[in-house]
Amino acid sequence: MIENSKLQINEKDHLVIGGCDCVELAREFGTPLYVMDESVIRENMRLYKNAMDKYYQGKGLVLYASKALCTMALCKIAQQEGLGLDVVSGGELYTAMKAGFPMEKVFFHGNNKTQAELETALDAGIGRIVVDNTHELKMLNALCEKKGMKAQISVRVKPGIDAHTHDFVKTGQIDSKFGVALENGEVFEFAQQCKMLSHVELVGLHCHIGSQIFDLDPFIETAKVMLGLIADLKERYGIIITELNLGGGFGIKYTKADDPVEYDRYIEAVSQTVKQVCEEKGIQQPFMLMEPGRSIVAPAGITLYTVGSVKEIKDVRTYVAIDGGMFDNPRYALYQSKYSFVMANKMSAPVSQKVTVAGKCCESGDLIGKDVELPEVEAGDIMAVLATGAYNYSMSMNYNRNTRPPIILVNQGKAKVIVKGETYEDIIRNDVIPEEL
Ligand code: LLP
Numbered sequence: 503m504i505e506n507s508k509l510q511i512n513e514k515d516h517l518v519i520g521g522c523d524c525v526e527l528a529r530e531f532g533t534p535l536y537v538m539d540e541s542v543i544r545e546n547m548r549l550y551k552n553a554m555d556k557y558y559q560g561k562g563l564v565l566y567a568s569k570a571l572c573t574m575a576l577c578k579i580a581q582q583e584g585l586g587l588d589v590v591s592g593g594e595l596y597t598a599m600k601a602g603f604p605m606e607k608v609f610f611h612g613n614n615k616t617q618a619e620l621e622t623a624l625d626a627g628i629g630r631i632v633v634d635n636t637h638e639l640k641m642l643n644a645l646c647e648k649k650g651m652k653a654q655i656s657v658r659v660k661p662g663i664d665a666h667t668h669d670f671v672k673t674g675q676i677d678s679k680f681g682v683a684l685e686n687g688e689v690f691e692f693a694q695q696c697k698m699l700s701h702v703e704l705v706g707l708h709c710h711i712g713s714q715i716f717d718l719d720p721f722i723e724t725a726k727v728m729l730g731l732i733a734d735l736k737e738r739y740g741i742i743i744t745e746l747n748l749g750g751g752f753g754i755k756y757t758k759a760d761d762p763v764e765y766d767r768y769i770e771a772v773s774q775t776v777k778q779v780c781e782e783k784g785i786q787q788p789f790m791l792m793e794p795g796r797s798i799v800a801p802a803g804i805t806l807y808t809v810g811s812v813k814e815i816k817d818v819r820t821y822v823a824i825d826g827g828m829f830d831n832p833r834y835a836l837y838q839s840k841y842s843f844v845m846a847n848k849m850s851a852p853v854s855q856k857v858t859v860a861g862k863c864c865e866s867g868d869l870i871g872k873d874v875e876l877p878e879v880e881a882g883d884i885m886a887v888l889a890t891g892a893y894n895y896s897m898s899m900n901y902n903r904n905t906r907p908p909i910i911l912v913n914q915g916k917a918k919v920i921v922k923g924e925t926y927e928d929i930i931r932n933d934v935i936p937e938e939l
Contacts, residue, residue: 507801507888508542517846517886519804520912524846527917528806528884531910534826535806536895538571538920540579540913542802543891546765547583550794553766557773558790564769565609567750567795568594570892575911575920576799577601586629588750588793592619599626609747609791611658611708613680614638620645624653632656632708632747634681636695639702646701655696656706656747657682659689661727665712665720665751681709684731693741704741707731710749713796716762718771724748725772729779736785747791748772754800756889757840765797796892803891805831805907806846809883810862820857822879827861828868829904831887831894835867843874846884851877859885863902895921903929 510518517524520539527537550564566580567588577598580587586607589595598608606629612619613634620642623631633639633655646653658681682688696704711724728746735741753762769792780787807824814820833839843859845851853875861868870887879885898906908923 508539509804509888511849515847515849517804517844517849520917521915522912522917524804524806524886525884527910527912528808528846531908531917531919532923533806533808533884534824534830534907536830536890536907536909536921537804537806537917538799538891538909538911539802540911543576543579543799544583546794546798546802547580547585549765550769550792550798551584553769554773554790554792557766557770558776561787562790562792563607565607565747565791565793566798567793568598569896570795571799571803571894571896572597573895573909573921574601577603581607586791588795592616592622595619595623595626595628605629609656609708609793613658617641617645624649624651630654630656630706630745632658632706633702634658636682636692639692639695639699643699643701652701652703654703654705656708656745657689657692657696657704659684659707659709659728659731661709661711661724661731663711663720663724663727665715684727689731690734690738693735693739697739697741705743706745706747707743708747708749708791710793711751713751714753715751716753716760718763718767721748721751721768721772722775725775726779729776729783729785732788733783733785742786744786744788745791746776746788747793750793750795750797752794752797754797754889754892756800757842759840762797765794768792798892800889800892803889803894805887805890805894807885807887809879809885810881812879812881820855821860822857822874822876822885823860823862824870824885825862826907827863827870827904828865828899829861829863829901830898830907831870831890832897832899833893834870835865836897841871841890842888843871843876844886844888845877845879846886848877848883854878859887863904865901900924900929905929 554562563586565586565588590611605627609630611632660681660683662685676683682692732743811823828835856873859870905924909921910917911920
């Protein structure tokens with residue numbers, strides 16, 4: 503069990519989340535089932551917001567990176583907790599709009615936004631478009647001209663910081679599809695172009711160095727580099743940058759091997775650096791933005807599955823098959839991500855074996871974990887995979903025409919559906935058999 507989580511065990515030896523017995527949840531809502539603890543989500547949001555108030559005197563805004571888990575209910579919670587929102591596609595933007603999220607607090611990211619997405623964002627009165635490249639810059643300028651407006655923009659910068667994390671989730675280095683590089687001067691060309699265009703104004707810098715990062719140092723280094731850039735832009739081109747967005751990427755505890763720092767320490771460390779460097783360089787302290795995603799929702803979520811076949815291959819391995827798999831959690835298949843597993847219906851049964859947890863997709867790589875330590879398990883047992891609140895539902899799919907599970911929000915013993923489970927009708931909803939077929 504993850505030590506610092508809010509999970510409990512009741513007198514029936516069942517796992518309890520948000521005051522709800524997981525075995526009963528599985529019975530009531532079926533499995534697979536995503537379960538999110540509302541109080542943990544809110545606590546994490548508050549931790550960041552309070553840190554911004556305390557360490558940076560509130561001269562900033564914490565954006566919830568909705569890619570981690572984007573649903574209308576999550577947007578509502580972020581709004582209630584006073585956070586802004588990071589969206590990265592027309593779909594995430596639409597979700598925020600439909601949830602009634604204040605558009606001025608929405609930041610629109612993405613390395614290849616379409617004209618339609620940009621137009622929707624402008625029409626909605628989006629807070630900030632974070633422009634990724636010069637193609638997008640020109641497209642945006644032309645759109646603004648057509649609409650008779652001038653957009654204040656940020657630019658996504660690759661600061662050249664190497665964050666120690668999985669290659670697929672590293673983004674700050676020059677060889678990345680995101681943003682314009684500092685090392686080779688691309689960012690200066692971009693800034694000069696902005697000056698020549700009359701319907702955009704460059705007011706902000708953004709960067710995001712990667713995800714699931716445990717050290718404070720890369721964030722401190724990044725802040726220094728970005729402030730150096732702010733000073734350079736002022737000196738060389740008279741461009742005054744008033745907004746600095748340092749992205750997200752703060753690591754969380756998936757297993758005992760992970761040792762994250764308290765979330766508010768990121769904001770504390772970065773705030774100190776920003777204040778100090780601004781003083782040294784004689785520049786104004788920028789309005790600061792941070793964009794945590796995973797660290798807000800991952801620890802709040804678990805996924806419940808029912809065990810089916812247990813296949814013991816003598817002298818090879820034991821496969822424990824669950825009724826979900828890579829279609830609801832593709833992270834092992836993609837990144838060999840490690841999780842903590844417990845048996846929700848027999849929490850104190852002693853660990854007795856190492857197994858491979860397999861999904862039900864027609865794909866050998868459809869695993870949720872290898873060398874997973876479990877007690878004896880049998881068909882019908884309820885397995886809980888912990889810390890699945892981020893990048894599980896948001897990366898889920900319908901491979902093999904599996905239906906996406908529902909998400910329920912639990913709090914003080916009550917459970918509410920925030921995303922309905924898909925039905926087979928949903929699966930065929932967009933299928934068409936042309937008449938002439
Ligand atoms: N801001 C930007 C611009 C980002 O690209 C990301 C994540 C975040 C904020 C939030 O980062 P977080 O705090 O959640 O680490 N699918 C991968 C993670 C991809 C992260 C993409 N960008 C995974 O499952 O590990």
